[in-house]
Amino acid sequence: MMEDLSNYPLELTGDNVPMVRFLKVTKRYGDLVVLDQLDLDVAEGEMVTIIGPSGSGKTTVLRMLMTLETINEGVIYVDGKPLTHMEKNGKLVPADRKYLRKARSQIGMCFQHFNLFPHMTALENCMEGPVQVLGMKKAEARERAEELLELVGMSDKRDQHPSRLSGGQQQRVAIARALAMRPKVMLFDEVTSALDPEVIGEVTNVIRSLVEKHNLTMLMVTHQMGFAKDISDRVCFFFDGKIEEQGAPEDLFGNPQKERTQQFLSAVKEAD
Amino acid sequence: MGFNWNWEFTWEILPKLMHATLNTLMAAGFGYAIAVVLGMVFALAQRTPYWVLTKVVREFIEFIRSTPLILQIFFVYYVGPQFGLKLGPWTAGMIAIGLHYSAYLSEVYRGGLDAVPKGQWEACTALNMSTRDTYWRIVIPQAIPPALAGMGNYLVGIFKDTPMLSVIGVAELMHTANAIGSSSYRYLEPYTLVGIIFLAISLPTAALIRVFEDRVRRKLGLK
Numbered sequence: 001m002m003e004d005l006s007n008y009p010l011e012l013t014g015d016n017v018p019m020v021r022f023l024k025v026t027k028r029y030g031d032l033v034v035l036d037q038l039d040l041d042v043a044e045g046e047m048v049t050i051i052g053p054s055g056s057g058k059t060t061v062l063r064m065l066m067t068l069e070t071i072n073e074g075v076i077y078v079d080g081k082p083l084t085h086m087e088k089n090g091k092l093v094p095a096d097r098k099y100l101r102k103a104r105s106q107i108g109m110c111f112q113h114f115n116l117f118p119h120m121t122a123l124e125n126c127m128e129g130p131v132q133v134l135g136m137k138k139a140e141a142r143e144r145a146e147e148l149l150e151l152v153g154m155s156d157k158r159d160q161h162p163s164r165l166s167g168g169q170q171q172r173v174a175i176a177r178a179l180a181m182r183p184k185v186m187l188f189d190e191v192t193s194a195l196d197p198e199v200i201g202e203v204t205n206v207i208r209s210l211v212e213k214h215n216l217t218m219l220m221v222t223h224q225m226g227f228a229k230d231i232s233d234r235v236c237f238f239f240d241g242k243i244e245e246q247g248a249p250e251d252l253f254g255n256p257q258k259e260r261t262q263q264f265l266s267a268v269k270e271a272d
Numbered sequence: 273m274g275f276n277w278n279w280e281f282t283w284e285i286l287p288k289l290m291h292a293t294l295n296t297l298m299a300a301g302f303g304y305a306i307a308v309v310l311g312m313v314f315a316l317a318q319r320t321p322y323w324v325l326t327k328v329v330r331e332f333i334e335f336i337r338s339t340p341l342i343l344q345i346f347f348v349y350y351v352g353p354q355f356g357l358k359l360g361p362w363t364a365g366m367i368a369i370g371l372h373y374s375a376y377l378s379e380v381y382r383g384g385l386d387a388v389p390k391g392q393w394e395a396c397t398a399l400n401m402s403t404r405d406t407y408w409r410i411v412i413p414q415a416i417p418p419a420l421a422g423m424g425n426y427l428v429g430i431f432k433d434t435p436m437l438s439v440i441g442v443a444e445l446m447h448t449a450n451a452i453g454s455s456s457y458r459y460l461e462p463y464t465l466v467g468i469i470f471l472a473i474s475l476p477t478a479a480l481i482r483v484f485e486d487r488v489r490r491k492l493g494l495k
Contacts, residue, residue: 066394066397066398067397068397068398101400101402104397104400105400107398109398111391111395111398113391115391115392115394115395115398116395117410117414118414118492118494119493119494120493128399128401128409128410129400132402132409133399133400133401161494162493163493163494164493177399178399181399
């Protein structure tokens with residue numbers, strides 16, 4: 001049976017349209033409910049960090065937004081327009097491939113394991129999307145890719161293949177590659193989790209400078225509480241497929257209200 | 273019974289055999305070219321969302337791999353005409369051997385395609401690449417290097433299987449050696465030469481494939 005979506009708006013209108021809106025989004029794997037009726041808004045230019053124990057659905061939030069996972073119930077909107085659905089005869093129906101390709105163009109993502117293309121140099125990695133997808137001229141794409149590699153401090157390694165780069169360097173190239181597509185929303189999925197401790201700083205510094213200098217909307221899943229506290233506008237604590245608690249970083253970290261939040265934060269502190 | 277090698281006869285038949293070697297190489301080359309392309313088509317067809325197509329291709333590959341090449345050669349050449357498919361020995365032979373090896377190559381490709389990590393596909397989605405670009409520019413270039421060793425084995429394999437084409441009259445090495453034997457009643461020299469020629473081509477080819485594989489990996493930055 002098809003889900004009744006008549007209660008969901010075809011698009012979001014008004015003064016305060018969020019850049020991203022999850023509206024009663026549910027994700028299940030078989031019987032396991034990963035996300036349960038999730039409501040989450042992210043304003044334009046906002047940096048929202050998602051924390052929580054593993055299995056709480058944090059990464060799934062990003063993967064659904066990148067359309068790497070389908071959703072079972074609800075609707076996700078990006079920039080006021082539905083992402084997971086499209087309008088057909090005045091009704092919302094699940095998005096087809098063509099619609100998805102258009103809708104997801106506003107979103108960029110960086111992965112835990114970088115996922116750079118191993119057969120291309122750093123520069124080619126950053127040119128691939130603009131040339132093949134955006135139809136940019138090679139010279140223009142190259143210029144832009146060089147600028148972005150400069151931004152992430154990887155200019156001198158631009159002709160190297162990923163196999164010649166350290167994890168931190170690969171992740172910085174991956175950030176440049178995602179930015180080259182000029183997304184409105186950037187997603188960072190545990191981008192420092194696979195890195196050696198001594199190179200985590202070079203990646204977090206790049207993200208920090210993005211927050212400071214660019215008006216990008218960002219969603220980040222991380223285990224680094226200090227970093228989350230430093231740069232987030234808002235922190236969401238996920239537990240059991242729901243947002244257990246959310247707020248400004250100083251409130252959530254300084255004065256958590258819910259018991260589960262307190263338990264999680266003290267457990268993380270002990271581990272540090 | 274003595275070992276009786278006739279050098280004069282050897283030099284006499286060598287030009288004929290060398291000429292036939294060209295035909296053998298041509299048969300192997302054409303057959304392999306068909307197999308390389310068609311094998312990829314079969315491998316990709318099994319990854320489409322159309323389950324009927326996937327199933328048909330899968331069964332077809334199983335069928336080809338489970339029946340002898342020589343039967344397939346006979347079938348295309350002798351049974352084909354009953355279905356209005358009248359082909360010369362060369363064309364029939366190329367189709368049969370090309371199809372046969374495409375079934376094997378598709379399995380090699382399949383392994384290579386399956387080995388491309390999921391993260392590569394996800395990166396392509398995140399960059400909003402089309403399915404075509406994803407395969408053509410990202411997945412296939414990464415699937416080929418691990419498949420090269422297997423592809424090389426089948427190149428040598430198809431070369432060694434070309435003598436089977438002699439049964440429908442393709443004038444390759446074996447066919448020529450047989451003809452020499454039956455007209456001169458001397459089999460030692462022609463068959464020995466055929467063996468030496470096969471060895472002289474197979475061994476360096478296998479070595480060259482290893483060098484090529486290494487270079488491709490380097491070029492693609494995978495090593």
